Amino acid sequence: MEAVTGNRPHVLAVPLPAQGHVKPLMSLCRQIAKHGIKVTFVNAQSIHDKIVSASAEEDDDSNDSIVMATVPDGLTLEDDPESSHTLFETLPKTMPQTLKELIERINSSNPNERVTCLIADLSFSCIFDVADKMGVEPVGFSPLSAACLAMLIHALKMLEQGYLDTNGSLKNVDEICVSDYILSWRKDELPWRVYSDLKAQKVFFELVKGYKEASKAKWWLCNTCYELEPAAAEFLPNAFPIGPLNLLDSINPVSSLRSANFYSEDSSCLSWLDSKPDGSVVYISFGSFAVLSQQQLDELALGLELSGRPFLWVVRPDLANGSRVVYPDGFLERVSGLGEMVGWVPQNRVISHPSIACFLSHCGWNSIMEGMSRGVPFLCWSCFSEQSHNKRYICDVWENGLKIDFDEKGIRSRHEIKKKISMMFCDNKFKENAVKLKEMCCKSIGEGGLSYKNLEKFIDHLRR
Template identity: 40%
Template sequence: MERWPHVVAIAFPAQGHVGPLLKLSCQIARQGIRVTFVSTASVHARMLQASGDGDCCCWGEIERATVLEGMEEVKDMGDKEEVAETRAKVMSRHFQELLREMNSSRDERVTCVVADATIGWAFEVANSMGIKRAMFWPTAVPGLVLSLSIPRLTEAGMIDDCGSASKDTAIQLSPELPAVKATDLLWRCPGDQLRQAIIFGYCMTVNRTVRISNWLLCNSFYELDRATCVLIPELLPVGPLTSADGLGSFWAEDLTCLNWLDLQPPKSVIYAAFGSIAAFSQNQFEELALGLELSGRPFLWVVRSDFTNEDEIRYPDGFSERVSDRAKIVSWAPQEKVLAHPSVSCFVTHCGWNSTMEGISSGVPFLCWPYFADQFYNRSYICDTLKVGLELEAGEAEIVVSRHKIQAQLERLLSDAQIKENAEMLRGMAKRSVSEGGSSSTNVRHFVEQLKRCSEAGP
């Protein structure tokens, strides 16, 4: 009897992790692979609600399954360590039960688990059940090399057991890559040592995960990360993982901003969006608002309901009236469509990797304002390596980034012809990589062909 490959994909339950893996799942499914995407019940509910009609019509042929997250067992939701430990324990147990149920029919057995690199327990479960494993690295590829280097770096005394390093530390991963500064460590969370310790713990598990994985996949493309791919020859870049239909969004998209963009002149609009987690103090929020106003340009600004540390969003006095003829403010935007719109001139961003790949794919210059973790490294990558953006940060004696600095950096970015040229060059490279015969397109096809051979071979 003919056996069909069945892939089960599972991501860490956060917007930045779910989105890219779901997009990869769609690519795999389009090539004749049965795919079941597993999320927590709470994440699944959020995606259904965000779709607006009670169902995710954009999922196509992908099947869905849920596992419990265990948050009802957490005594203190403010205890990040307890939350992380409970989530891993409960999700691991329910994921194993789900795989056993799927494998109860011999003809429908799971061929491979594709899982986020941050959930090492998923690989342990699959390994214990004799199921093939594909690790998906959702952020910048040099971060994978850095994670794999943790034992060596700790032994050499370059980082301590908590992942901290002296401020003058520079980690040279290879002669072809710029040194990683202490301020750019993948797990760095300024002012939140507990969160940093948790993320560092995830990174330390990557060595084991890589060792027991049959495939290593990442959201990048070979031409962008050639020097890093040389260090991990088995790595298969399959990005940029993009989708214009809001796939995997936790928030309902305000599509009216697209009509507004249609009315703006070409390359005129500043797009400002800071992802799903970043939050500003009220003071910093007001400086950003006033900086956008001082730019004198039209701007589209994504302001989540939880974007500040206040109970409600409060704009500077008179701000809304003063910018009403050239500003559009929404709670969530169809970002890929926005970035690809001809009226957009630049992207003010927190430098999450998904946003970075989306911006590169659309050829827009970046104004980089990272919040935590890998975003600091991504900023350096964008500004110093790729040279498609400028950074924005407070000086040593400053508490906030001032409105005047925001205005000045925007003017500098938008007048830099070389940055615009570099951004356009990267856009072409990204487009070719996912086109028929391109590097990422070929890697996805290669992965699918291997899955089919594994299925034909049987257990």
């Protein structure tokens, strides 16, 4: 990409409208901006409103090279604005035009800072046509594992070959392989899989069809490191592992941090963690999207109580199937001092705290990267999509965690939860493996590492 002499490179960044996609792309953009490159970060209006509402500080564009911009949600009168997947359905239809108009406004307002590069979530690669028409270089971004990206890239071929139906469900087989060197994908692990909601699954599978345009980008920036997934990284010709991205904010700090949270962080939990012994606390979080039934929440609460271990539990307001959480009778009184429940936390800081012993997680890739890069072992509680595939990497490949199993009724019981917490504290191999993986991640993102070199190469490319 050639920039006109005297002009400032300008990156337009477009994430998928989900917390686990917005957050790592923002971490990348902070580092790009640190090198004097202007960044315009584009969210759907409703996502932007969530971020602004959750931010405790006023943003000042004059002191930051990241400008926050919005495009309309694209909702019609027939769309349900409360549906969790509505934006995934509407934005691909409307974004190509609204993004084109945004680029035209930016270019006309300041000819010396014309948009030179579009970094888009690969699920939105349908907008690469816009980049091509506007003379802007397209770059793909994936906040998922390299193994998951490999599956998404090859899903349409598998649809054509008859392994998948039009809803994205497996046909006539129980699992499929992308490569002999990547874990196979079982029918309940597919990245677009949504249990008991075929409509939502169809919406997510439609997004997968956008990956057919991914080849238009020569760069696929991936939130992983080569050492973790060498076979999957090599299987993807355009992949450039640059992660774990969460480490960038601490290894290469910037003075002004843009918020990327959908919920307001409660930092008071850090003082509570200060009061606990090193390596004693079980941290529990299911991310920003997963929900549990009230019965399952009861079992989790009682399992944590039975364990007798201190615990920090992130309880979103909508965690109980979108409703307010009701705890078992007397639970709050019985765990007073032992347990701490909060609505949202600064997860990077929490996981870095010396009192944290393990992370009971939904196994979203963002959380895996954050926990792994801090040397924290996992208790795996996968909820949907590729999280079960991620869980198998943790338990069977990297061996830095344990899975919490369902019973015959599809519930993770209080006794199973207590059992697995006890096993985690009794067997030091999980912590030992977690520390080795942390060292691997830190080496890769640190100066001279493979992720460091890939990111450096990309930023040098932007500045040419």
